[in-house]
Amino acid sequence: MIPFADLALNIPETRKPRVVIIGGGFGGINLAKKLRGKNFQVVMFDKQNYHGFWPLLYQVATAGLEPDAIAEPLRKLFGSDNYEDFHFRLVKVKSVNPVTKIVHTLVGDLKYDYLVIATGTKTNYFGNDQIKKFSFPLKQIPDALNLRSQMLQCFEQASMTPDPETQQSLMNFVIVGGGPTGVELAGALAEMKRHVLPSDYPGVNINKMNIYLVEGMDRLLPPMSKESSEKTYKYLKHLGVNVTLNTLVESYDGEVAVLKNGDRIHTNTLIWAAGVAGALIDGLPPETVERGRILVNEYNQVLGYPEVFAIGDIALMKTDKWPKGHPGVAQPAIQQGQLLGKNLVRLQRNEPLQPFEYTDKGSLAIIGRNQAVADLPGNMHFGGFIAWAIWLFVHVMALVGFRNKLVVLSNWVYKFFTYENGTRLIIRPFVRKGDRAKQRFVDQYNTD
Ligand SMILES: Cc1cc2nc3c(=O)[nH]c(=O)nc-3n(C[C@H](O)[C@H](O)[C@H](O)COP(=O)(O)OP(=O)(O)OC[C@H]3O[C@@H](n4cnc5c(N)ncnc54)[C@H](O)[C@@H]3O)c2cc1C
Known part of the structure; x- marks a missing residue:
């Protein structure tokens, strides 16, 4: 039935x-x-009723873009007026x-x-149910909105928390996985720490904010060239990110992340970007x-x-x-x-099929303002401003829909000149299951 x-x-x-x-x-x-x-x-x-442009999802999570800038409704893409006998079902x-x-x-x-x-x-949580329960994934738009709410709520809560240890845990962010998502997220958070959070939270010592990036392999961005990995490491260090290589996060109970090398990090936010x-x-x-x-x-x-x-x-x-x-x-x-x-x-037509042959157009990752890495065909590697400009151009051009291109471009131009992440809105409060302190915090303002 x-x-x-x-x-x-x-x-x-x-x-x-x-x-x-x-x-x-x-x-x-x-x-x-x-x-x-x-x-x-x-x-x-x-x-879901939209096509998502996942390479920019981390910017939704870090309040750089609104979700509608990186998604296009599937019915708009293939509406019946321009596509006969096409049928979408959610x-x-x-x-x-x-x-x-x-x-x-x-x-x-x-x-x-x-x-x-x-x-x-x-x-993919590799079978670790505890990490699945307490961590923040970044795979879909709701994940990005949850993470954005969590991050902003952490700072709101930190601004009203007298206990220094609790405050530190709220300001420690652990990102697991040094692939493109982890790297780009770490860079975006570090830029917020520099340019946005100090003026938003003048009563909070933002210097206490720590961003940890934990990678199991011996270098960041493992799919990219060694040159790009090394540059990325240098850029992130310069931005103040604590990078740990050759180490796995073994457990996280919502309060403490335990690393295989024995380190223990008290954190309210562990972001899981370690696998799919x-x-x-x-x-x-x-x-x-x-x-x-x-x-x-x-x-x-x-x-x-x-x-x-x-x-x-x-x-x-x-x-x-x-x-x-x-x-x-x-x-x-x-x-x-x-x-x-x-x-x-x-x-x-009963004609012979053409086999697939992949044309590798190269790989890109952005770390921060004027800082990106690019591996292009022909064994060409770029870093710094050139790679950053290529990254911006490629991502705007690859977005689906003219409106999205325009919105993203105007957001980036605005951000470039003002250093502002324009969308620092907690659209819907989010409390991770089992986080009683955050639940109490959200309940005090989010009740009728
Ligand atoms: C955060 C993030 C950052 C990324 N950054 C980059 C990048 O910088 N550069 C790059 O090239 N790639 C990047 N990628 C990878 C890239 O997005 C994927 O390789 C690409 O999306 C794969 O396309 P796809 O069509 O196979 O799957 P997807 O684009 O993921 O589409 C799959 C679709 O299937 C739907 N679906 C799944 N299961 C079901 C079901 N049972 N029933 C109905 N619908 C279903 C989903 O809702 C989704 O719409 C990133 C991915 C993520 C998550």
Whole structure:
């Protein structure tokens, strides 16, 4: 029995082949764009009604941007006036049956001719339930808003807390994971410490604010070049971030983070940016899944099921050049979505499919004002202002929608001249489960 029998997917019957895309991320939207005007009915399922531009999520968390600047409603992208026979439904796909060719949701089932799984990743806590319970992830817009509320509430609370130890714990921020998200977040917090927080909280000694960045490997930004890692380390040190390498965070009970090297940090805020795992969907046989990703051939076809495809972060395509699969960044997802759009047309025409070949356009990470690192094709590495300017340009251009480009650009220009993070709003108070002190703090102002 369907538990939500009062709802229905309501997808019209069609004579055209039906392509069901699960996920409106980088892979899903680029595929859907390519199928516009072709002889398919396209159905997109996503558990959020927007496409998120995750590279700028940390700026929402650190009060630099509002969420609507980094997201685009999927119905706006593919509205019926400009895309015939496109259907979006806000549902979470529960499972698929590749034998009967059916997608299952709690609202109903849908038969497909072609299925594309483009579900990306979810936060990976590596089985540590305690860290999962008490830490702050940064994967979706609600996570960023929770983190923003937490950070601002910590300073509000610190301004009214006479006990020095409690105050210190409120002003200690531990970021776990020295990949791009951890590095960019650490840099943004350090910039706030310099330019924003002292004038916002004149009664609080902001020098006591500590930002810790803990990385398990021997360098920051492990996927990037050694030059970029070293520069990033130097920039963050210069900004006052406490960087610890070769160390894991072993436990966190909401009060103390215990590191493998024996260090103990009292903190109200531990941010988990240490890993992701594929957002798998039930129903595919176990032999099609390896290391949490779906095994695909060079056409993104799931092994054994020629009508089922996986693209983007969820897909594991092993090649001679990329034996462990492509990096979990936006470009492989974009390029695979675009190629699959062309290949589905070829499949309909019984033409041979084109194999996927990844064009690596390089990697970028920003640390602070005039400070970024860039690894570009041709073994070129840049740091400082040049890399920073490239980062700004690439990110504005990559944003989906003219409005978003304009809003982000104007925010950055404003920030550049004023040193202001313009959106320091606690839009909705957030209290992590089990944080009784924060709950009491929020209750005293957030009651009718
Ligand atoms: C904080 C952060 C920072 C990043 N920074 C960078 C960066 O600087 N540069 C870079 O290149 N990459 C960056 N990435 C990685 C990049 O965002 C991903 O590689 C890219 O989003 C992968 O695209 P995708 O289409 O595979 O998945 P996504 O873009 O994640 O899209 C997956 C979609 O599937 C939906 N979905 C998942 N499960 C279900 C389900 N069961 N039912 C319905 N819908 C479902 C989700 O809601 C989502 O909309 C970052 C990622 C994060 C989280």
